[in-house]
Amino acid sequence: MTTTVGIRTSEGAVLAADKRASKGFFIGAKGVQKIFALDEKTAVAIAGQLSDAEYLVSLTKAERRLLALRRGYPLNVRETTKLLSSIIYSGMKSYNPFFVELVVAGVDKEGAHVYTNDMSGALTSEPFMSSGSGSPVAYGVLEQGYRADMTLDEAKKLGEAAVRAAMERDPGSGNGVDVLALPNGLHTGVN
Amino acid sequence: MPFFYNTDGRLIQVDSALQAVSRGSTTIGLKTKEFAVLSSQVRPTRALLDAAEKIFVVDDHLGATGSGYIGDVNTLVDEVRVAAQRHRLVYDTPIDVTTLSRGLSQFLHAFTMHPVRPFGASVILAGADELGVHLVQVDPSGTTFRGQGFAIGKDADPALEAISQGYRPDLTVEEALALMTRAIEGANGGKSQIEHGVVRLATRKFERLPLAT
Numbered sequence: 001m002t003t004t005v006g007i008r009t010s011e012g013a014v015l016a017a018d019k020r021a022s023k024g025f026f027i028g029a030k031g032v033q034k035i036f037a038l039d040e041k042t043a044v045a046i047a048g049q050l051s052d053a054e055y056l057v058s059l060t061k062a063e064r065r066l067l068a069l070r071r072g073y074p075l076n077v078r079e080t081t082k083l084l085s086s087i088i089y090s091g092m093k094s095y096n097p098f099f100v101e102l103v104v105a106g107v108d109k110e111g112a113h114v115y116t117n118d119m120s121g122a123l124t125s126e127p128f129m130s131s132g133s134g135s136p137v138a139y140g141v142l143e144q145g146y147r148a149d150m151t152l153d154e155a156k157k158l159g160e161a162a163v164r165a166a167m168e169r170d171p172g173s174g175n176g177v178d179v180l181a182l183p184n185g186l187h188t189g190v191n
Numbered sequence: 192m193p194f195f196y197n198t199d200g201r202l203i204q205v206d207s208a209l210q211a212v213s214r215g216s217t218t219i220g221l222k223t224k225e226f227a228v229l230s231s232q233v234r235p236t237r238a239l240l241d242a243a244e245k246i247f248v249v250d251d252h253l254g255a256t257g258s259g260y261i262g263d264v265n266t267l268v269d270e271v272r273v274a275a276q277r278h279r280l281v282y283d284t285p286i287d288v289t290t291l292s293r294g295l296s297q298f299l300h301a302f303t304m305h306p307v308r309p310f311g312a313s314v315i316l317a318g319a320d321e322l323g324v325h326l327v328q329v330d331p332s333g334t335t336f337r338g339q340g341f342a343i344g345k346d347a348d349p350a351l352e353a354i355s356q357g358y359r360p361d362l363t364v365e366e367a368l369a370l371m372t373r374a375i376e377g378a379n380g381g382k383s384q385i386e387h388g389v390v391r392l393a394t395r396k397f398e399r400l401p402l403a404t
Contacts, residue, residue, distance in 0.1 A: 067282075067290070070289060070290050070293055071287040071289045071290050071322075072287075072289060072322060073287075073321060073322065075282070076284075078283060078284070079282045079283065079284050082281065082282050082283040082284075083281060083282055086280070086281045086282075190321045190322065191321070
């Protein structure tokens with residue numbers, strides 16, 4: 001269930017997600033937060049089993065904190081997503097998979113990034129990505145609306161439009177949209 | 192019980208391990224903002240013997256050398272090599288020197304907490320990462336030192352004296368290597384076989400230099 005969207009532009013990154021939590025064919029909750037900040041400049045949009053996803057977010061926060069304290073500078077977006085995929089992959093290989101598909105977005109020294117982590121631990125990156133049951137509909141909007149030279153504001157509007165379109169046709173998505181924009185330049189020093 | 196604190200509050204095993212280090216071959220490290228060099232005397236102890244490898248590549252951007260029981264040095268180098276690759280596996284980036292030296296320090300420290308033999312070796316790590324060039328010495332107790340220059344092994348004190356006399360923050364790599372050679376040969380009183388390793392900030396590559404004879 002769920003629809004999440006991530007968009008990368010030259011000005012920053014955007015995440016968008018709906019707010020519905022499904023219990024089979026029943027709407028379990030109508031105001032669920034699906035976008036979580038890992039720090040001021042990295043965030044993740046979650047789809048799949050809510051408990052698995054929330055645990056992964058907490059675990060990743062803890063691991064990032066420990067490494068950043070030890071070495072004296074924070075993780076960049078690539079390191080964060082690779083850490084997530086390492087945890088997810090080891091879960092799958094020990095017959096205890098995390099039932100999640102995560103869209104990670106962030107800005108660092110190199111600029112804006114968007115990655116998708118699936119439940120096998122596979123890591124992919126494209127200018128715009130979507131996950132959840134509504135993603136086929138959202139991708140239709142994104143394919144039509146995305147341009148390489150978008151502003152951050154245009155990306156916010158496109159992300160919201162993609163999720164809203166999915167909410168119209170996907171019964172697993174609905175009850176409103178959350179949007180998060182991460183403009184470039186939030187990093188300080190290394191990463 | 193020689194494994195625990197004596198009445199003076201000292202760990203005899205750790206003191207003995209440090210003594211074993213000071214019986215090892217002369218080994219020094221030096222760094223500036225731009226590079227770090229490691230040098231170790233490789234002295235064949237008898238005729239017909241090949242010189243032992245004393246400068247170790249840990250990863251692309253990291254090198255190590257050590258003094259003490261060479262078997263212990265080798266084990267510690269294997270330990271940090273595995274830690275470096277494990278970091279690449281999890282984070283897909285080269286490990287930073289601080290994390291690596293902390294891991295080595297924890298590994299060594301564990302051997303001071305149990306009735307076992309601590310490692311009879313000190314290691315000097317040199318590497319370049321996001322924060323710059325690092326030079327770190329780790330002792331058998333797990334104690335970590337960071338700084339511009341270190342000397343361990345036999346005649347460590349006169350060798351350290353020599354590099355601190357010749358040290359300038361604007362040394363070139365060539366000048367540094369000459370200084371290292373002078374320091375080791377001066378401390379040992381004569382010409383000897385020395386192996387070097389260099390890591391530069393500009394390239395973030397550690398390279399072993401061919402044995403200077």
